[in-house]
Amino acid sequence: xxxxxxxxxxxxxxxxxxxxxxxxxxxxxxxxxxxxxxxxxxxxxxxxxxxxxxxxxxxxxxxxxxxxxxxxxxxxxxxxxxxxxxxxxxxxxxxxxxxxxxxxxxxxxxxxxxxxxxxxxxxxxxxxxxxxxxxxxxxxxxxxxxxxxxxxxxxxxxxxxxxxxxxxxxxxxxxxxxxxxxxxxxxxxxxxxxxxxxxxxxxxxxxxxxxxxxxxxxxxxxxxxxxxxxxxxxxxxxxxxxxxxxxxxxxxxxxxxxxxxxxxxxxxxxxxxxxxxxxxxxxxxxxxxxxxxxxxxxxxxxxxxxxxxxxxxxxxxxxxxxxxxxxxxxxxxxxxxxxxxxxxxxxxxxxxxxxxxxxxxxxxxxxxxxxxxxxxxxxxxxxxxxxxxxxxxxxxxxxxxxxxxxxxxxxxxxxxxxxxxxxxxxxxxxxxxxxxxxxxxxxxxxxxxxxxxxxxxxxxxxxxxxxxxxxxx
Numbered sequence: 200x201x202x203x204x205x206x207x208x209x210x211x212x213x214x215x216x217x218x219x220x221x222x223x224x225x226x227x228x229x230x231x232x233x234x235x236x237x238x239x240x241x242x243x244x245x246x247x248x249x250x251x252x253x254x255x256x257x258x259x260x261x262x263x264x265x266x267x268x269x270x271x272x273x274x275x276x277x278x279x280x281x282x283x284x285x286x287x288x289x290x291x292x293x294x295x296x297x298x299x300x301x302x303x304x305x306x307x308x309x310x311x312x313x314x315x316x317x318x319x320x321x322x323x324x325x326x327x328x329x330x331x332x333x334x335x336x337x338x339x340x341x342x343x344x345x346x347x348x349x350x351x352x353x354x355x356x357x358x359x360x361x362x363x364x365x366x367x368x369x370x371x372x373x374x375x376x377x378x379x380x381x382x383x384x385x386x387x388x389x390x391x392x393x394x395x396x397x398x399x400x401x402x403x404x405x406x407x408x409x410x411x412x413x414x415x416x417x418x419x420x421x422x423x424x425x426x427x428x429x430x431x432x433x434x435x436x437x438x439x440x441x442x443x444x445x446x447x448x449x450x451x452x453x454x455x456x457x458x459x460x461x462x463x464x465x466x467x468x469x470x471x472x473x474x475x476x477x478x479x480x481x482x483x484x485x486x487x488x489x490x491x492x493x494x495x496x497x498x499x500x501x502x503x504x505x506x507x508x509x510x511x512x513x514x515x516x517x518x519x520x521x522x523x524x525x526x527x528x529x530x531x532x533x534x535x536x537x538x539x540x541x542x543x544x545x546x547x548x549x550x551x552x553x554x555x556x557x558x559x560x561x562x563x564x565x566x567x568x569x570x571x572x573x574x575x576x577x578x579x580x581x582x583x584x585x586x587x588x589x590x591x592x593x594x595x596x597x598x599x600x601x602x603x604x605x606x607x608x609x610x611x612x613x614x615x616x617x618x619x620x621x622x623x624x625x626x627x628x629x630x631x632x633x634x635x636x637x638x639x640x641x642x643x644x645x646x647x648x649x650x651x652x653x654x655x656x657x658x659x660x661x662x663x664x665x666x667x668x669x670x671x672x
Contacts, residue, residue, distance in 0.1 A: 318436075
């Protein structure tokens with residue numbers, strides 16, 4: 200049974216005829232078009248709302264931090280009554296329909312790929328302008344990251360003793376994985392990848408406003424949970440989409456984030472952070488007495504920690520033949536959400552400091568020279584090797600019209616012990632030209648003249664290559 204509200208809060212509720220929603224650390228009062236969030240007078244190992252002055256300070260921090268994401272939702276702070284401890288404050292917010300929260304949108308099957316693409320761009324832009332944890336800061340240091348991960352197991356052993364064997368296995372994996380990625384964690388801190396983030400980016404803290412996904416309710420009460428690697432940020436949304444049984448959406452979000460950020464080094468540590476995030480959710484479920492939730496998150500953590508063996512797939516086909524569509528189908532068909540795509544059109548532009556949709560005509564000499572093509576394929580080769588080494592399957596979306604280009608990637612797959620498939624795409628010449636003339640809003644800038652040149656010098660697949668043909672599952 201929910202405990203009665205403090206007298207000062209009951210008085211405020213009655214005056215506004217508000218509905219009360221209670222969490223472990225807050226009360227949320229809903230009335231008409233408004234909502235008020237009130238901190239409970241509690242202190243926990245990770246949180247201090249122990250006195251009225253501290254609670255007001257946290258209200259002001261919550262307002263400041265969340266206005267970065269949702270300025271239209273966060274209206275201000277408001278004094279709402281007096282307790283024995285002093286004046287009590289709330290964060291005043293604009294109310295939104297609960298059905299627009301992303302956990303509900305996803306559960307009803309209404310979450311779209313284009314919305315997740317826009318979210319990836321929103322998060323990347325936020326992460327590039329938010330503050331960086333300096334070298335003197337403890338945030339993001341390998342020892343701190345490890346301590347936070349191990350703390351989950353210490354608490355879960357008490358909360359979920361029936362899962363002792365599974366917890367022991369996941370803890371052993373966490374220790375081994377940490378030992379492997381420790382240098383990468385340090386390198387990412389030094390490279391400025393640890394920043395002041397949202398910190399709690401699960402689907403329940405994302406809302407659909409005007410058909411765009413907006414983050415809200417970031418962590419204000421604990422700096423160490425907010426100043427994190429951007430890979431840890433994206434890992435939370437990734438595992439929550441997996442928990443909602445939407446590996447296609449999880450894959451899409453991860454790939455779109457990599458497209459806009461180019462942070463491929465993150466994939467060396469993302470699986471560690473994904474397991475950490477799943478364990479956090481298991482701990483929260485354990486604290487709430489949700490045994491099924493604990494079991495589900497431990498099972499998810501185990502699946503993330505034991506991915507299928509990586510494989511390499513390359514596309515083959517001239518411009519307009521459908522390579523990007525076919526490779527996207529491969530991504531969305533991966534039920535393990537462990538496939539990443541590299542697009543030559545995107546990575547070629549990145550080499551010249553351009554975004555995926557930027558017009559390359561402003562670059563002196565252009566970006567489609569033989570030298571830039573060699574550089575692009577070299578970059579695709581090196582990045583695919585990095586991702587395969589980190590245990591991710593890779594689809595390389597490029598023309599691969601030259602046999603020597605294909606042979607080099609076959610050698611890469613062999614070096615990593617990964618099977619390689621070739622996704623061959625084709626269409627009638629008239630359809631190819633129609634597609635190129637109709638194309639807009641895509642990273643590719645291929646013209647009909649480019650297509651005509653490709654058709655003249657492309658080298659068809661030989662019998663051995665044809666035997667590697669694959670298609671969407």
